[in-house]
Every structure is written in structure tokens, then in C-alpha cells.
Amino acid sequence: MAEKLDRRQVRTKQLLHKALMELMREKKADGITVTDIANRASINRGTFYLHYRDVPDMLEQMKDDVFEQIKVIVTQLDFNELSQCAEKDEPYPLSVRIFEEFSRHAEFLTIMFGTNGDLSYVNRYKNFLTEQIYDKFTYLQPQEEKMHIPRDYLIAYISSANFGILLHWLESGMKQTPQQMGMIMAQIITYGPIISSGLRGK
Structure with missing residues (x-):
């Protein structure tokens, strides 16, 4: 029963x-x-x-639930593993999982990130992604003097680019598979826009 x-x-x-x-x-x-x-x-x-309790309570519960499910996967990102996959022309498995999770919640996320959505919810993802990238890159490269550009600009570029890729995928109808997106993400993060565009060899 x-x-x-x-x-x-x-x-x-x-x-x-x-x-x-x-x-x-x-x-x-x-x-x-x-x-x-x-x-x-x-x-x-x-x-x-x-x-x-009411509509705001319902929407807040839905927002928290989706965010927490995606957060669990994103926190496991390893940029060393991602780079190794890119060098072998393979999609990074964890990136694939992230895109699969976004796909599962595509309807909700597309609406929440759209004109009738919630800008604070968009910023919640952006801020979380920025924090994750900052922590992981600071661990990989703790010495500021060895960096070619200021750390904050590097983090801003990577976080904005990655969130932009996720948004574009959702908004354009998810034509590529999560596996293809995992490959795209790994290539861009590892090689940057110049090499990824084919203007210069790997």
C-alpha cells in the first residue's frame, strides 16, 4: 500500500x-x-x-534538486585527466556525464536560463563553476609567478567559456551527443580557441 x-x-x-x-x-x-x-x-x-507551500517554494525545491544533482558530478572534475583525454582525441568521461545530466534536465534548465527564467539561478551556476575552476587550477598551479596571465583573468575566461558552451548546446537543441560535447569541451580547455579552430597545429 x-x-x-x-x-x-x-x-x-x-x-x-x-x-x-x-x-x-x-x-x-x-x-x-x-x-x-x-x-x-x-x-x-x-x-x-x-x-x-506555494509556487515559489515549489520552484525553489526544483531548482535546488537539479543544481545538487549537477553539482555532485562537476565537483569531481580533474583537469589533468581531461587534458590526457584531449591529447588522445577522446571525450573526457566526466564531461560526458555532465552533459548527460544537463540533457536529463534540459527542459527545466532551458526555461530557467531563458527570458522567463531566473537570472539568479544562472548566476548560481556561473559562480559555482568559477569557484570549482579556481580551486582546481590553484591546486594544479599554486605559484602565481609562473602564470603567463593573471589568475583571475584565466579563471574568468575558462568559466565563462565552459558555461557558454553548455548554454549554447541547450539553446541550439542539443544536436550533438553528450559524447561529442565531452570531446569539444576537452579540446577547447586543453588547446584553446586558436588551435581548436585549426589555425595552428596541436
């Missing part, structure tokens, strides 16, 4: 999530009411309140 109830709760949440995503394609979240979601999901308002 408990398992049947759990399945019903999961199904109800899926209907609520689907309804919210459909509505966010039409208008911003702050213009969406519980009644809007309940009507779109074909459930009553009381059922909504069994799961969430």
Missing part, C-alpha cells in the same frame, strides 16, 4: 512539474498562481498543498 502511495505521490509531482514548466513558457514565475498550476495539472489545490 505504501509503495502504491509513493508512486501516486511521484506521479502527482511529475504532473505539477510539467504544469509549471508549461506555464513558464508562457509567463514569468511570479505571475503564476497555485490555481494556474492545479488547473493545468488537472488536480485540486489541496493536492498541491500536500507537496508545496
Whole structure:
């Protein structure tokens, strides 16, 4: 009986999530009411309140859940392993996993990163990515005097470029597979734009 109830709760949440995503394609979240979601999901308002306090609470839970799932993978990034894969013309497995995770949440992320989305949520990913790259590069190269450019500019370039690649992939309809994107990411990080463009050999 408990398992049947759990399945019903999961199904109800899926209907609520689907309804919210459909509505966010039409208008911003702050213009969406519980009644809007309940009507779109074909459930009553009381059922909504069994799961969430209000629309902001629902959206915040969804945002946190997706972010945490992606965060777990990103924190495992190893730039040495990534570079080794690029030198062998192989996709970096962890990059592939990141793109697979973005693909799983593509509808949600595309909406959240879009015009009806949440700029603070975009910045949450950007800031997290910047922190991760800073920590990992500082560990790999702790000596500032050996760097060819200031560390903060290098980190800004890498984090913006990588987040830009993820955004472009989502916005352009994810035509490439996660494996192909893992290869693209590894090549650009390892060789930079000049070599990746073919203007200079590896």
C-alpha cells in the first residue's frame, strides 16, 4: 500500500512539474498562481498543498534538486585527466556525464536560463563553476609567478567559456551527443580557441 502511495505521490509531482514548466513558457514565475498550476495539472489545490507551500517554494525545491544533482558530478572534475583525454582525441568521461545530466534536465534548465527564467539561478551556476575552476587550477598551479596571465583573468575566461558552451548546446537543441560535447569541451580547455579552430597545429 505504501509503495502504491509513493508512486501516486511521484506521479502527482511529475504532473505539477510539467504544469509549471508549461506555464513558464508562457509567463514569468511570479505571475503564476497555485490555481494556474492545479488547473493545468488537472488536480485540486489541496493536492498541491500536500507537496508545496506555494509556487515559489515549489520552484525553489526544483531548482535546488537539479543544481545538487549537477553539482555532485562537476565537483569531481580533474583537469589533468581531461587534458590526457584531449591529447588522445577522446571525450573526457566526466564531461560526458555532465552533459548527460544537463540533457536529463534540459527542459527545466532551458526555461530557467531563458527570458522567463531566473537570472539568479544562472548566476548560481556561473559562480559555482568559477569557484570549482579556481580551486582546481590553484591546486594544479599554486605559484602565481609562473602564470603567463593573471589568475583571475584565466579563471574568468575558462568559466565563462565552459558555461557558454553548455548554454549554447541547450539553446541550439542539443544536436550533438553528450559524447561529442565531452570531446569539444576537452579540446577547447586543453588547446584553446586558436588551435581548436585549426589555425595552428596541436
